[in-house]
Structure formats: structure tokens, C-alpha cells
Amino acid sequence: MFDAFVRHSLAVRPTYSWIVFADPDHPWRLDDPRVQVIRRFRSDKRTASRLFADHVLVPGTAKALGCDILVTTGFVPIYHPLPIAMQMFSLQHADAANGVGGLRRLYRKWAAGRGFRLANLVITNSQFAASQIEAAHPELARRLLVSYEGLDHSVFHPRETPGEAESLQGAFGIAPGYFLWVSNFYKYKQADLLLRGYALLPAATRKKAPLVMVGGDWGAGAAAVRTVAADLGIEADIRMLGWVDEKYLPALYRQAAAFCLSSREETFGRSVAEAMACGTPCIANDIPIMREVTGGSALLVDCQDREAVCGAMHGVLEDRQLQLRLRDEGIEGSRRFSFERLAEERLIGMESMLAAYGNGRRTIGKRIKGDGECKSTVAPGQGEEGAR
Numbered sequence: 001m002f003d004a005f006v007r008h009s010l011a012v013r014p015t016y017s018w019i020v021f022a023d024p025d026h027p028w029r030l031d032d033p034r035v036q037v038i039r040r041f042r043s044d045k046r047t048a049s050r051l052f053a054d055h056v057l058v059p060g061t062a063k064a065l066g067c068d069i070l071v072t073t074g075f076v077p078i079y080h081p082l083p084i085a086m087q088m089f090s091l092q093h094a095d096a097a098n099g100v101g102g103l104r105r106l107y108r109k110w111a112a113g114r115g116f117r118l119a120n121l122v123i124t125n126s127q128f129a130a131s132q133i134e135a136a137h138p139e140l141a142r143r144l145l146v147s148y149e150g151l152d153h154s155v156f157h158p159r160e161t162p163g164e165a166e167s168l169q170g171a172f173g174i175a176p177g178y179f180l181w182v183s184n185f186y187k188y189k190q191a192d193l194l195l196r197g198y199a200l201l202p203a204a205t206r207k208k209a210p211l212v213m214v215g216g217d218w219g220a221g222a223a224a225v226r227t228v229a230a231d232l233g234i235e236a237d238i239r240m241l242g243w244v245d246e247k248y249l250p251a252l253y254r255q256a257a258a259f260c261l262s263s264r265e266e267t268f269g270r271s272v273a274e275a276m277a278c279g280t281p282c283i284a285n286d287i288p289i290m291r292e293v294t295g296g297s298a299l300l301v302d303c304q305d306r307e308a309v310c311g312a313m314h315g316v317l318e319d320r321q322l323q324l325r326l327r328d329e330g331i332e333g334s335r336r337f338s339f340e341r342l343a344e345e346r347l348i349g350m351e352s353m354l355a356a357y358g359n360g361r362r363t364i365g366k367r368i369k370g371d372g373e374c375k376s377t378v379a380p381g382q383g384e385e386g387a388r
Contacts, residue, residue, distance in 0.1 A: 018035045068354060069354060130146045179260055183271060191262065195225065213241065257316060259272065266290070296329070
């Protein structure tokens, strides 16, 4: 997400440059003379040194290098000599039921609360997330910017590429027509609810349409899925692929009968938007953010209701008119999400923030266009995976 934001910001603001703090092992792909990548500070390997870098070394280095703005995710550094644009894309720490973990949840609550008080600009990715943030921090209203996530429509599109079905068969041993899950196995994603609904499908249907699950483990979540599948007697119908190379993702979406997301909480739901853009019918838990992002172009069901989940899956497989409607409406709905729009919106917000900061104000104030030189920096953040 960071490299796409930076790449598109370079196109819409040709006088801007970036300094990016990346882990030494992070595969930063953008090579541009206006982007300087600093790899001195590790992100996840050592918690204490990572936090010291986040809160002291990175902001100090950014200041020394002449940056005008520090862009973070989920926190304001203890030492913050620059105006801060804090992105907030995850609110899972706010509810203990999401299983974030004791110490991690305490840190995130502290970092988020402090960030909401001190950030010059807070950027979130949906109206739903903004409403949650404002309910807890009403003083943020004039410092809060809503900017939807972006999609690369040259990658996520409905046009099948030659040989992609055969490529998936060779790489993963799967044929077209499966149900697809794309997410790490966090507790709040509620993979067990999806399995319980899927298990009600006839055995012959499950054999024809296995449930393909893509994503990394988290807190033994993958093992819990395997246990549930075994208890339900459907382990033969589940294909757990783990992490896959991102080059396979568009084809995985396009060759699926339907994409399924049973999450109890999201701030956006990026995988749903990607699936929609690929023309894949979507089945999702009926929560407010899914109504906002899908705009009626998905089947939304109460995933606590096994029969409702099963009925939606059966309907997508058997009802051709439903398939076509969800495909067409999903493609159309996904056009709202682009990196060009994301870059423009977030840069305008930061330009306005910078103008207000120079005038000694703490609000976004009037949005302005920036036409002078500006150097920004992307700093490490406390996102879901704890990665910069």
C-alpha cells in the first residue's frame, strides 16, 4: 500500500520527493530518483529496538534530512519534531473480543489514543471507521480525513489472461469454480463461521467447489481452522495455501465461483474490493463497512447463521442470473477505488495540514493545492501485521 501511494503521489505532484523508512528485508519495488529508501531500522524482529526507532530515531532522522511531514500508521512518535499525518486503518484493538493480545492491545490503545490527540491530520479509509473514531474522539472532526483504499485496476480486472487457469492448476492443484478466502487467520475474521456454513453444502457440491484459503497464520489461527474442518468432517474439501506470491492473486479471484469474507470487523475490506474488481461474486458478513464498500453489489448474510451462509454459497453456484448481477455490479462498484484518487485526496489533506501548521493551527482548515517543493516521509507504523 505504501509503495502504491508513493508511486502515484509522484505522478500527481511532480515537485514532491519522499524518504521511506523500510525494514532491510522489505521488498521495496519503487525505484525513482525522488524516493530515498533508508533501511537502517528494523521493523518487527526486535520489539524494543523497533519501538525506539519508531518513536525517536526515525522522526529525528526525518527532521535532519529536511522532511516537512512525517506520515505514520497508528501512532504519533514520542519525539515528533515534524507535523504528523497519522493513518489509522485498523481499530481491532478497541474490542478485546478481536483477540489482538494483551500487551499488543494495551500498546495500540495507548498509541492510538495519543495519536488521536496529537496528530495534525488523521487519515482513515471509510466513513464507518471515521464514525467509530469520531464517536470516541469528537474533537478530531476537523482533523479527520476519509480516503478510501486504492486498487490497481491494471492488475485487478475481470479480463482472464491466457493460461491462468492452467497456471493455478500447476501451482496449487486447483481447478476453476472454488470458493475463495483471502485473509490472514486473525480471530476476528471468524473463519470457523464460514466453515460451518460451507459444511452444510452437499458432499458432491463441496467436492466440485472446494474452499480455497489463502493467508498467513496468526495466533495459531490456521491450526484452529484445520481443527474445525476435521471436526466437521470436511478437511478433504479445504485447500489451505498459506502465503502465495501476489502475482497469483488476480487469477485466484477470477477463477473462483465466489469470494467469501466472514469477518466481524473491518475498516475497509480490501480483499472484497479486489474480488469485485476481478468480477468475482462476493459473499460477506452483514456488517456496516461491508454495506459501505460493496454498495449492494455483494450477498451480505449473518455469518452466525449457518443456513444463511450455506444458502448464499449454494445460490452463487446455481443461479446464473445472480452470478451475472453480482459480477457486473461488483466491477462497477470497484471503480470508486483507485490509487490516483487516493493519492490526490491524501496529498490535499497533507498540504492543507502543512499550511495550518505553519499558521500555528491544529486543524485541517481550508483545503489547498500545493505547488511548491515538498518532501514527505513514510515512517513505520503499527498496522495489523506490525509491518512498516
